[in-house]
Amino acid sequence: MASYPKHINHERSPMACPVELADVDLFGVGAQEHWYEAYEILHREAPVLRLAGGGVTPGTDAFVLTKHADVARVVKDPERFPTLTQTRVGGWAAEGMSAEDTFTKFRSLMQASMVSLRPTQELYIRHRKELTDPWVGTGAMRHREMITKHANDLLDEWIDDGEVEFISRFARPLPQRVMATILGFPLADIPQLAEWGDAVVTPFVHGSGHKHEMAPEQMTQMLGRLEGFQDYIYEHVRAKRLDPQDDMVSFLCDVHYDALDRKLTDLEIAGIVHAMILGGLETTQYALEEQAQLLCERPGMFEQLRHDRSKVRAFTEEGMRMRSPTHGLSTRITSRDEEFQGVTVPAGSLLHLRFGAANVDADEFECPFDLDLDRVGVTRHVAFSTGPRVCPGANLSRVEQQIAWGVLLDRIDSIEYGEGNDWMHQPGIMLGTLRLHLRFTRSDSPMTLGTGRNISIA
Ligand code: HEM
Numbered sequence: 001m002a003s004y005p006k007h008i009n010h011e012r013s014p015m016a017c018p019v020e021l022a023d024v025d026l027f028g029v030g031a032q033e034h035w036y037e038a039y040e041i042l043h044r045e046a047p048v049l050r051l052a053g054g055g056v057t058p059g060t061d062a063f064v065l066t067k068h069a070d071v072a073r074v075v076k077d078p079e080r081f082p083t084l085t086q087t088r089v090g091g092w093a094a095e096g097m098s099a100e101d102t103f104t105k106f107r108s109l110m111q112a113s114m115v116s117l118r119p120t121q122e123l124y125i126r127h128r129k130e131l132t133d134p135w136v137g138t139g140a141m142r143h144r145e146m147i148t149k150h151a152n153d154l155l156d157e158w159i160d161d162g163e164v165e166f167i168s169r170f171a172r173p174l175p176q177r178v179m180a181t182i183l184g185f186p187l188a189d190i191p192q193l194a195e196w197g198d199a200v201v202t203p204f205v206h207g208s209g210h211k212h213e214m215a216p217e218q219m220t221q222m223l224g225r226l227e228g229f230q231d232y233i234y235e236h237v238r239a240k241r242l243d244p245q246d247d248m249v250s251f252l253c254d255v256h257y258d259a260l261d262r263k264l265t266d267l268e269i270a271g272i273v274h275a276m277i278l279g280g281l282e283t284t285q286y287a288l289e290e291q292a293q294l295l296c297e298r299p300g301m302f303e304q305l306r307h308d309r310s311k312v313r314a315f316t317e318e319g320m321r322m323r324s325p326t327h328g329l330s331t332r333i334t335s336r337d338e339e340f341q342g343v344t345v346p347a348g349s350l351l352h353l354r355f356g357a358a359n360v361d362a363d364e365f366e367c368p369f370d371l372d373l374d375r376v377g378v379t380r381h382v383a384f385s386t387g388p389r390v391c392p393g394a395n396l397s398r399v400e401q402q403i404a405w406g407v408l409l410d411r412i413d414s415i416e417y418g419e420g421n422d423w424m425h426q427p428g429i430m431l432g433t434l435r436l437h438l439r440f441t442r443s444d445s446p447m448t449l450g451t452g453r454n455i456s457i458a
């Protein structure tokens with residue numbers, strides 16, 4: 001298989017498939033249907049693509065990095081390549097802006113909590129280690145039983161049907177239920193949480209260009225949809241301060257943040273919850289959805305995995321490598337003049353890190369479009385980025401994906417594409433179809449291996 005399969009989405013895309021460099025547009029309407037063809041051209045002819053005038057400040061440029069070595073080099077060196085947000089937030093903190101002022105000015109809970117909790121790289125590391133790792137990082141394994149239960153509950157709802165729309169009945173609700181449970185929010189609130197979750201990812205779905213820019217009316221609409229989110233979190237914070245439970249919000253209410261030698265404010269807790277909702281829902285949803293497609297495209301692999309669960313980990317990692325959920329982010333700035341692949345990139349340029357392209361770079365991955373269950377160094381991909389700012393929820397997502405497939409493999413004998421797929425992707429920067437109809441055979445002799453015994457995040 002050369003690259004991404006050409007389903008009918010290819011013809012239906014409003015954008016024509018690129019044939020030469022001049023045709024490549026990674027950000028236009030319909031671009032998602034041709035990303036992998038574009039990467040072939042970029043890797044061959046322009047592995048560092050200049051977007052003239054696309055920088056953060058007028059007169060500066062942006063550069064799209066598509067080589068694995070370049071993306072890895074950048075994300076491993078936060079001093080030389082600081083993140084855009086960190087730079088902004090650090091600046092506000094240095095000016096003495098408080099979390100409350102930041103919220104009043106920018107209406108962003110996440111940035112407000114960053115100003116007070118992690119305005120520097122050092123505090124970023126402490127924040128992560130002390131506040132999020134225990135729940136979604138190093139501590140993610142503690143959720144194995146809970147995730148297994150949610151996966152089985154979801155399957156119970158359609159296991160007798162022989163066909164399923166996989167996204168709405170499994171890939172989307174699973175991370176929603178898992179995240180609600182971790183945070184300590186009632187499952188009955190998921191429809192409302194999902195509405196807020198959709199609103200917080202608006203820039204990544206409906207923003208335009210490599211900077212996910214939103215028109216003022218889009219911004220107003222997004223803020224309108226987020227109405228009530230902050231109060232909802234505050235209500236739970238108040239309740240959990242009085243009656244703590246075994247969940248992340250109760251933990252955040254109580255934890256002593258050693259880095260600043262104090263407890264967290266309600267606004268800071270709300271910022272962390274916002275970050276969890278922003279990062280933890282659609283990403284895992286699309287990982288599962290694309291992995292289901294990879295299985296449909298490889299007859300025999302589902303059966304192989306059923307009988308050799310030691311390969312499930314490699315399958316999910318290869319899935320994320322070949323079909324990265326987050327295809328690219330414009331998150332880093334060059335702090336000095338740099339050179340990538342012989343191209344000079346001046347200080348102050350914006351770097352668009354193209355994780356999806358780096359993960360199919362033939363200089364890093366032999367036969368990049370082969371799903372190789374025996375690939376050496378199978379976690380070398382940068383789907384979660386890498387280095388000190390690697391996705392803080394990577395472990396949780398890994399556990400979710402491995403358990404999801406463990407449970408599906410236990411109870412289903414085979415899957416294939418069902419009727420009605422158009423394989424059209426959602427707009428924006430994520431790789432994910434909007435619908436995925438599957439046909440499947442329920443197993444007459446279910447196994448019980450998907451209970452978390454083979455799970456690995458190391
Ligand atoms: C397949 C699933 C996921 C993928 C592909 C993914 C990918 C990424 C990537 C590429 C980044 C940028 C890292 C960088 O700038 O170097 C990131 C950041 C982030 N992710 Fe994930 N992620 C996933 C799941 C999750 C989950 C489950 C959570 C929460 C539990 C999460 C929370 C976050 C947060 C909060 C950030 C921002 C960190 C910061 O402020 O620098 N992600 N993720």
